[in-house]
Structures are given as C-alpha cells and as structure tokens.
C-alpha cells in the first residue's frame with residue numbers, strides 16, 4: 001500500500017524503516033500533522049498513518065474519502081481523536097495498535113511517581129550546583145502505601161504487577177473486572193471507595209464521553225488530603241483547572257502527568273523560542289510538586305519496534321482482505 005505518514009518524528013522514521021522491508025508497503029513521510037490544509041498531500045495514496053494529536057474530524061474524513069484514502073492507520077492505542085461514526089459513513093477503515101508495550105507506559109508511571117516522591121529532579125539540579133543539602137527532599141516509602149489503579153487493561157495490569165513488587169497495597173476500579181487482577185490479590189472497589197482510600201491514584205482508562213473529567217472538583221473533594229495523582233492516559237480525564245485548585249489548597253500532594261487536555265497545541269514541538277499562550281499549563285508548571293512530561297510514556301525501543309510492526313501488519317492484513325484484528329469500529333465504542 002502507498003502510505004502517507006503524517007506527524008513524522010525521527011524516531012518514527014527510524015523504526016518504520018527498520019520493519020518496512022518485511023512488507024510490501026511504500027511510505028512517504030510528512031512532518032505535517034493531518035489537517036484540512038495538509039490532507040491534499042495524501043492524494044494518490046491508499047492509507048494515512050497518524051498519531052495521537054492528529055484530530056481526524058468528519059470534515060477531514062470526507063476529504064480523505066474524496067481523494068481515495070481507504071484506511072486510517074493509527075500508530076497508537078487510543079482512538080478518541082477519530083470520528084469513528086464519520087469513518088463508517090464514508091467507508092474508511094480505522095486500525096490501531098492496542099497494546100504495543102504496556103510495560104513502557106507502566107514503567108514511565110513509576111518514573112513520575114518516584115521522581116515526584118523522592119524529588120530526584122531537584123536533587124539532580126542541586127548537585128550540579130554543588131549544593132549537597134538534602135533539606136526539603138524527604139519522600140515516603142512506597143512500601144505499604146495504598147495505590148488506586150483506575151482502568152485495569154493492559155497498562156493498568158502491568159502497573160499493578162510493578163506496584164505489588166514495591167510492596168504496595170493495590171486497589172482497582174474498572175467496569176470490566178479482570179480475573180487476572182483478582183488472582184494477583186488485588187481488590188476491585190467502586191470509584192468512590194478508590195478515591196477515598198488511595199494514597200496514590202493512577203489513571204489507565206481510555207478517554208470516552210463517560211470518562212471525560214473523571215477527575216473534577218467533586219471527585220477531588222472525595223480524595224484523601226495530600227493524595228498523589230498520576231495521569232499517563234489521556235489529558236481530558238482530568239479537569240485541569242480543578243486540579244490546580246486542589247494543588248493550591250493542598251488537597252493534591254503532587255501531580256505527575258504525561259498527557260494534557262490541550263496538548264495538541266504544544267506537545268511534540270520545540271516551542272523553546274515561543275511565547276506559550278496556554279495559561280493553564282503555564283500555571284501548572286509553576287508548582288514545585290508538579291511534573292509534566294510531553295506524552296513520552298510510550299517512548300521505548302521495544303514499544304517503537306512493536307508500533308511499527310503492528311501498524312504495518314494491520315495494513316498488510318487489510319490489503320490482503322484478511323480480518324484485521326486491530327480494527328476500531330463505530331459500533332464497538
């Protein structure tokens with residue numbers, strides 16, 4: 001298939017080029033994201049390949065259909081950025097990479113928790129300035145802390161395994177309970193109980209109309225004073241303004257995020273010479289107990305190898321008329 005590859009970064013190209021010779025596909029890489037003013041680049045191609053912040057709206061899907069695009073290959077797990085109803089209407093198939101490396105995201109979650117907890121980011125800067133004082137760097141043991149995991153799919157499960165290794169007591173919430181999680185000795189509880197009991201809460205559910213702003217002023221109010229909050233899932237699971245209030249009044253002890261509701265205007269770009277107009281993220285960045293990474297939880301060698309393989313295999317199966325097991329369909333949502 002001829003694939004128009006949007007939002008290309010050097011690491012995408014490196015790993016897709018590695019797997020490409022094992023397929024019959026041809027890729028043309030574009031740095032641009034897929035939007036109405038770049039969609040014409042895909043004329044003459046069979047499929048587009050896009051990432052998390054390419055917003056695939058109905059208007060865009062109509063244009064893709066008009067220029068003959070048959071498939072949208074998401075090189076990510078989440079698919080909240082695609083209007084699946086419109087894709088169905090215009091007969092464009094949508095594929096994704098459901099679980100390329102759950103460990104990559106779970107391990108980054110631990111990196112966020114432990115950086116904020118043990119303040120290694122501050123220690124790094126201090127020591128570089130010959131400041132060997134450890135005042136103000138006190139953390140807590142993870143051992144015996146209660147961690148609430150919201151969403152126990154592939155990533156949530158990988159995180160549960162790691163947390164048990166630290167000696168944490170893990171509780172979980174998911175509308176679909178997984179017997180494997182229970183077999184690990186983890187208790188499923190309702191959302192309220194998880195919010196009330198957890199010392200640390202980590203989000204691993206997809207963004208859907210139901211889960212949007214799952215963390216809001218009301219749910220933050222139910223949490224323990226000083227709760228530690230981590231989101232490596234999707235930005236809009238959190239009402240950021242409510243979280244800022246919680247950080248200001250000490251209800252939230254620390255916040256680690258790899259995703260942000262308005263991230264598509266910021267993330268994956270070098271804006272170091274620009275004035276940032278998003279006052280919400282700028283406020284977040286002023287807190288000493290907030291750590292933001294720019295949607296890099298997936299970024300490991302192993303994950304990138306899997307992403308390129310599964311994305312291209314999805315398109316191979318589609319081209320050969322086989323069932324594509326990683327298809328996302330409107331009625332399944």
Ligand SMILES: NC(=O)c1ccc[n+]([C@@H]2O[C@H](COP(=O)([O-])OP(=O)(O)OC[C@H]3O[C@@H](n4cnc5c(N)ncnc54)[C@H](O)[C@@H]3O)[C@@H](O)[C@H]2O)c1
Pocket residue numbers: 077078098099102105150151152153154155156173174175176204205206207210211232233234258259295296297298299
């Ligand atoms: N930061 C990153 O780099 C990165 C990378 C990959 C995935 N993600 C995000 O992580 C999310 C989880 O990925 P996954 O592979 O574990 O997905 P998954 O589909 O394997 O698991 C998601 C789980 O969430 C549960 N769920 C759905 N709605 C829920 C709700 N309202 N409350 C609690 N649980 C709910 C589902 O039942 C399922 O068990 C993805 O949706 C994606 O948004 C982020």
